[in-house]
Amino acid sequence: MTTEAIQERLKPIVKPYVNNQENFNNLTSESNFIEDLEINSANLVDIVLDVEDEFDIRIENDDMEKMINVEATVNVIQKKLANK
Amino acid sequence: MIGNDIVDLAKADRESNIFRLRFLEKICSQEEIKLILSNQNSTHLYWRIWSMKESAYKAFQRKCKFETAFNPFAFSCQLYDSQNGRVCFKNESVSVQTIHTDEFIYSEIKDNVHKNCFFGSTSDFMDHLKDKLKLNSIPEFQKTKEGLPFVNLSSQILEVSKTHHGNFQAFQY
Numbered sequence: 001m002t003t004e005a006i007q008e009r010l011k012p013i014v015k016p017y018v019n020n021q022e023n024f025n026n027l028t029s030e031s032n033f034i035e036d037l038e039i040n041s042a043n044l045v046d047i048v049l050d051v052e053d054e055f056d057i058r059i060e061n062d063d064m065e066k067m068i069n070v071e072a073t074v075n076v077i078q079k080k081l082a083n084k
Numbered sequence: 085m086i087g088n089d090i091v092d093l094a095k096a097d098r099e100s101n102i103f104r105l106r107f108l109e110k111i112c113s114q115e116e117i118k119l120i121l122s123n124q125n126s127t128h129l130y131w132r133i134w135s136m137k138e139s140a141y142k143a144f145q146r147k148c149k150f151e152t153a154f155n156p157f158a159f160s161c162q163l164y165d166s167q168n169g170r171v172c173f174k175n176e177s178v179s180v181q182t183i184h185t186d187e188f189i190y191s192e193i194k195d196n197v198h199k200n201c202f203f204g205s206t207s208d209f210m211d212h213l214k215d216k217l218k219l220n221s222i223p224e225f226q227k228t229k230e231g232l233p234f235v236n237l238s239s240q241i242l243e244v245s246k247t248h249h250g251n252f253q254a255f256q257y
């Protein structure tokens with residue numbers, strides 16, 4: 001799956017937890033979940049679990065640790081899909 | 085060290101289901117999961133442990149200047165009683181105190197320097213500091229380039245930890 005396609009599928013997963021709508025509307029690969037989208041850290045686990053369900057993958061702690069922005073999250077998903 | 089975290093329990097209940105498959109395993113150790121599941125109020129104990137880990141994360145991030153990461157499993161909690169506990173990170177540990185009400189759970193690193201806590205909006209906090217420290221003008225709430233909050237009091241820099249969730253906000257300073 002292309003980076004763009006993964007990012008498109010990631011958007012509706014992240015959306016319910018976003019507190020900065022403007023930055024979400026201008027989402028880029030560099031958008032940081034906490035700093036830019038103002039997602040509360042308590043919700044990061046919900047996003048990780050939603051990503052696992054949506055892409056039918058399992059994310060270990062080492063990978064979860066990096067999932068704080070769009071690019072890193074897309075990379076983790078891409079790697080997991082490639083290894084399926 | 086300085087670090088605090090607040091959880092709005094109504095908001096947390098709406099947004100997260102701790103009993104969801106694999107949820108607890110992402111955040112907690114097996115020992116912590118046992119404590120949570122054997123407690124009468126598993127959800128509240130989960131949020132206490134979460135807020136302890138998050139407070140410690142903030143404290144160690146400030147101290148060690150590590151890059152932002154989502155690594156709650158790197159912080160392990162020991163609970164002494166209903167309020168006091170300790171969080172270990174690598175070879176270090178910090179004492180954490182937690183306040184629990186019907187509406188929120190609030191954890192704060194126990195520290196001899198940063199003993200104060202203020203609940204309210206940022207502007208109310210700035211007014212409070214002006215009155216308390218008898219300042220001539222309202223101070224400005226700022227963040228370092230690493231995103232760490234502080235207040236510039238002209239004579240000194242006041243380190244602050246801020247936490248906000250749903251209807252609640254608190255400052256440790």
